[in-house]
Amino acid sequence: MRMRTRAVTTAILWLAGIGTSAASQYLVDFEDLTLPGEGFTYGGPGTAADYLPESVLLASESASFRTTITRYSPDEYWSGFAFSNRGDTTTAGYTNQYSSFAGGGAGGGGNFAIAYWQSYDPAPLIVLPAGTKPVSLQLVNTTYTALTMRDGDVHNFSEGEYGPGDFLSVTFSGHSAADGTGAPTGSATFLLADFQNGNQTIIGSWTPLSLAALGDARSISIGFASSDLGPFGINTPTYVAIDNLSVAPVPEPSAWTLLACGAVAWISCRRRTRTT
Numbered sequence: 554m555r556m557r558t559r560a561v562t563t564a565i566l567w568l569a570g571i572g573t574s575a576a577s578q579y580l581v582d583f584e585d586l587t588l589p590g591e592g593f594t595y596g597g598p599g600t601a602a603d604y605l606p607e608s609v610l611l612a613s614e615s616a617s618f619r620t621t622i623t624r625y626s627p628d629e630y631w632s633g634f635a636f637s638n639r640g641d642t643t644t645a646g647y648t649n650q651y652s653s654f655a656g657g658g659a660g661g662g663g664n665f666a667i668a669y670w671q672s673y674d675p676a677p678l679i680v681l682p683a684g685t686k687p688v689s690l691q692l693v694n695t696t697y698t699a700l701t702m703r704d705g706d707v708h709n710f711s712e713g714e715y716g717p718g719d720f721l722s723v724t725f726s727g728h729s730a731a732d733g734t735g736a737p738t739g740s741a742t743f744l745l746a747d748f749q750n751g752n753q754t755i756i757g758s759w760t761p762l763s764l765a766a767l768g769d770a771r772s773i774s775i776g777f778a779s780s781d782l783g784p785f786g787i788n789t790p791t792y793v794a795i796d797n798l799s800v801a802p803v804p805e806p807s808a809w810t811l812l813a814c815g816a817v818a819w820i821s822c823r824r825r826t827r828t829t
Contacts, residue, residue, distance in 0.1 A: 578688050581614040581798040583664035586636055593637035593651040593667075596620045599629050606674060611636060615682035616798065618666060619733075621674040632671040633678070637794075638664045645700040646708065650792065654699040659691045659759040659796035667695060668723075668775045670791040677775040678733045681800055687727065687764035687773060688799040694745050694756050695792040702746050702755055702789060709790060715755070719780045721746040723793045725762075727770025738768040745793060759796060769803055 588594065594611070599622035601607035611618045611634055620633035640657035641649050651667060658665040668677040681687060700706075702721065705714045715721075724742040729735035743762050747754045767773065777791040 578799045578801045579614075581616045581800065582796060583613045583636060583658070583666060585614055586664050588636065588638050588664055591639050591641075593635055593639060595622070595631040595633075595635035597622055597629055597631065599624045608675070609633075610680070613666075616800070617680040619675065619678040619680070621671075623674075632669050632674040635667045635669070636664060637667055638662070642696050644696065645704065645706065647697060647790075650695060650697045650790070652696040653794040654694045654696045654755075654757045655759050655794070663796075665794050665796040668793050668795060670775060670777050672786045676733070679773040679775075679798070680731050681771060681773070683731075684803055685800040686769045686803050687725075687767050688801050689761055689763050689765075690725075690798045691759045691761050691796045692723070692743060692745075692756075693759050693794050695790070695794050698745070698790045698792045699755050699757060706790075709788065715746055715748050715781070717748055717751075719746065719748040720744060721779045721781070721787075721789050722777065724776050724778070725764060725767065726774050726776065727764075727767030728772045728774065729770070731771045733772050733774050735771070738770040739766040741766045 596609035596611050599607045599609075601622070601624060603624050603626050605623070607622045609620045609622055611620060613636070618634035620631055620635070622629055622631050635651060637651040637653075638657065639649075639652040640655070640662070641652040642654055642656050644652070650669070653665060657663065670677055698721070701709055702715045702719075722742050722744050724740055726740040727738035729738055741762060741764055743760075744754070745756050764770075764773075775793070777787060779787045779789050781787060781789045
């Protein structure tokens with residue numbers, strides 16, 4: 554009987570190993586992208602007629618990142634996502650919207666993504682690779698947002714720097730469908746700036762955030778909240794830099810079925826052992 558128990562236990566451990574292997578994580582770190590030095594892209598130039606929002610999907614490591622481009626000839630504007638490698642931490646204002654306040658990507662350089670939310674456009678959306686779920690990511694303020702909160706910006710309605718009680722947060726919300734619809738799967742919120750309860754924090758280094766609360770999300774939308782409000786919504790520039798998005802394969806149902814059957818067999822074997 555001991556031999557049988559040992560064999561069943563070994564089989565269960567082997568099956569558990571399948572589950573562990575299936576759940577191995579990999580990174581979307583944007584290093585598969587080719588950008589020029591101090592470069593960026595938001596997927597432009599747009600091709601739609603003036604004033605007609607155009608949805609564009611940027612791609613990295615089998616994940617997709619939704620951007621909305623609207624042309625106002627001869628110019629155009631975007632919201633959603635851009636890819637960048639800029640690390641200017643001193644220049645204030647809109648012209649420096651593509652820089653991370655950490656001075657580049659996570660680890661000191663390289664590429665990263667920037668999410669930018671406008672209330673009148675669709676929310677920034679990450680479409681995860683098929684068969685995966687979110688695990689974690691790293692994030693930091695953009696320089697444009699950080700310096701606006703620290704010093705104020707008369708050109709962006711935020712005339713005064715952040716003071717007691719102020720905050721800026723970003724929320725990552727999971728959806729069961731790839732287009733940002735379907736059932737909500739959970740959310741995770743992070744404070745990019747916190748001047749509440751005596752704090753004076755503006756995030757200036759890459760910081761990890763767990764996305765485990767999003768469960769088996771197929772896509773992730775991004776939104777912001779702030780104490781800095783005006784007639785048109787949030788005054789503070791609603792940007793966040795993102796890097797090292799970690800995802801893990803969703804275990805196949807068949808593997809879990811085998812594991813459950815093995816567990817039942819092990820319990821049954823143990824019970825028979827105790828009665829002999």
